Amino acid sequence: MATPVKVYGPPMSTAVSRVLACLLEKDVNFQLIPVDMSKGEHKKPDYLKIQPFGQVPSFQDESISLFESRAICRYVLEKYANQGNKRLYSTNPLEKASIEQWVEAEGQSFNPPSSALVFQLAFAPRMKLKQDMGVIKQSEEKLNKVLDVYEQRLGESRFLAGDEFTLADLSHLPNTQYLVSVTDKGEMFTKRKNVGRWWSEISGRDSWKKVVDLQKPQPPKSA
Amino acid sequence: MVMKVYGPVRAACPQRVLACLLEKGVEFEVVHVDLDSGEHKRPDFLLRHFIFLQEPFGQVPVIEDGDFRLFESRAIIRYIAVKYEEQGPNLLGKSLEEKAVVDQWLEVEAHNFNELVFTMVMQLVILPRMCEQGDLALVDACERKLEKVFDVYEQRLSKSRYLAGDSFTLADLSHLPATRYLVNEAGMRHLVVERKSVNAWWEDISNRAAWKKVMELAS
Numbered sequence: 001m002a003t004p005v006k007v008y009g010p011p012m013s014t015a016v017s018r019v020l021a022c023l024l025e026k027d028v029n030f031q032l033i034p035v036d037m038s039k040g041e042h043k044k045p046d047y048l049k050i051q052p053f054g055q056v057p058s059f060q061d062e063s064i065s066l067f068e069s070r071a072i073c074r075y076v077l078e079k080y081a082n083q084g085n086k087r088l089y090s091t092n093p094l095e096k097a098s099i100e101q102w103v104e105a106e107g108q109s110f111n112p113p114s115s116a117l118v119f120q121l122a123f124a125p126r127m128k129l130k131q132d133m134g135v136i137k138q139s140e141e142k143l144n145k146v147l148d149v150y151e152q153r154l155g156e157s158r159f160l161a162g163d164e165f166t167l168a169d170l171s172h173l174p175n176t177q178y179l180v181s182v183t184d185k186g187e188m189f190t191k192r193k194n195v196g197r198w199w200s201e202i203s204g205r206d207s208w209k210k211v212v213d214l215q216k217p218q219p220p221k222s223a
Numbered sequence: 224m225v226m227k228v229y230g231p232v233r234a235a236c237p238q239r240v241l242a243c244l245l246e247k248g249v250e251f252e253v254v255h256v257d258l259d260s261g262e263h264k265r266p267d268f269l270l271r272h273f274i275f276l277q278e279p280f281g282q283v284p285v286i287e288d289g290d291f292r293l294f295e296s297r298a299i300i301r302y303i304a305v306k307y308e309e310q311g312p313n314l315l316g317k318s319l320e321e322k323a324v325v326d327q328w329l330e331v332e333a334h335n336f337n338e339l340v341f342t343m344v345m346q347l348v349i350l351p352r353m354c355e356q357g358d359l360a361l362v363d364a365c366e367r368k369l370e371k372v373f374d375v376y377e378q379r380l381s382k383s384r385y386l387a388g389d390s391f392t393l394a395d396l397s398h399l400p401a402t403r404y405l406v407n408e409a410g411m412r413h414l415v416v417e418r419k420s421v422n423a424w425w426e427d428i429s430n431r432a433a434w435k436k437v438m439e440l441a442s
């Protein structure tokens with residue numbers, strides 16, 4: 001049996017959960033190594049050696065040490081192309097490029113406003129930080145415009161890049177999960193017919209349900 | 224059929240695509256789009272150039288390669304680098320691991336670098352051009368964050384000639400348009416020149432023949 005790959009970071013981090021979703025879809029065994037961000041572990045020299053920006057996740061297997069969640073996902077999809085869900089990516093160059101287009105749309109258009117909302121509405125209260133109402137309002141406006149585009153796209157196509165669930169859809173799971181389950185902004189997704197349908201479908205996948213489980217506070221391990 | 228690139232040559236994202244096409248020696252045609260006029264979002268423009276119906280965010284660039292259309296500049300450069308892998312310099316890396324490291328630094332540009340530079344350029348250059356006041360406190364905050372990012376780049380580039388290793392790749396290329404704005408119009412040259420390895424890297428990549436051709440097209 002292959003040595004489990006290592007993923008560093010807390011599962012509640014959106015970027016970490018993106019990688020976990022991918023590993024679970026591909027049936028790749030992994031070891032989740034905790035990084036206590038409340039104690040600043042991610043900014044300490046030992047961690048900075050593997051992720052110089054002091055961010056999570058980072059990833060290691062027998063061949064490589066890597067960071068940036070979307071780069072880790074692509075590496076996993078290429079390396080484990082022959083196992084697990086083989087339709088997350090494509091060997092056809094045009095299909096692959098279309099998937100990449102929507103992964104970039106997620107990274108460049110969806111992530112900034114959704115990520116800001118997740119921080120302001122889900123994390124800031126937990127960290128006892130003051131919320132910035134201006135940022136919340138602006139982010140909501142931007143995200144609404146992005147979701148209008150998605151509503152149109154998902155009226156033409158079952159998933160973002162076509163008929164199959166791919167990396168492009170997977171990439172959207174982490175931020176949307178928080179917005180729908182712990183904030184009052186879930187309506188932005190559920191009130192839109194096609195986006196709502198899509199969200200229901202992608203979040204209902206077994207792999208994502210397992211990630212959501214991992215994000216719950218784990219019971220203390222017995223001695 | 225020649226690849227078409229839709230977008231103004233002066234904008235950063237189309238420049239990313241043009242740099243890639245020129246590096247790989249791929250023939251292309253630029254279809255100029257005037258972003259300032261909002262022309263690309265008008266219905267009659269959309270009908271004449273229905274390609275923009277394919278670019279749902281109303282952004283540039285979009286490419287048209289035969290019947291195939293693609294948006295998002297970083298997806299486009301990946302597509303070009305793969306399609307023309309056998310010609311021009313290898314911009315992707317060779318092994319699976321090398322490709323992953325290139326991808327990693329391309330993601331760093333997309334997520335740790337781009338937004339900071341874009342915000343600074345918006346506040347220092349674009350808003351003043353539109354006779355609006357830039358937010359200097361925001362510029363200051365971005366500058367401090369960018370200093371830290373460049374410190375990481377300095378550390379990296381002191382060990383490695385280019386971001387992903389010994390060769391110029393998409394990871395370096397992707398930095399060209401925004402960094403050029405940063406050191407020129409935004410007046411932030413000190414961020415680069417104060418760092419020995421970053422400075423050497425910038426001198427190297429900004430003097431590549433392909434990038435100089437992009438600058439000629441944009442002038």
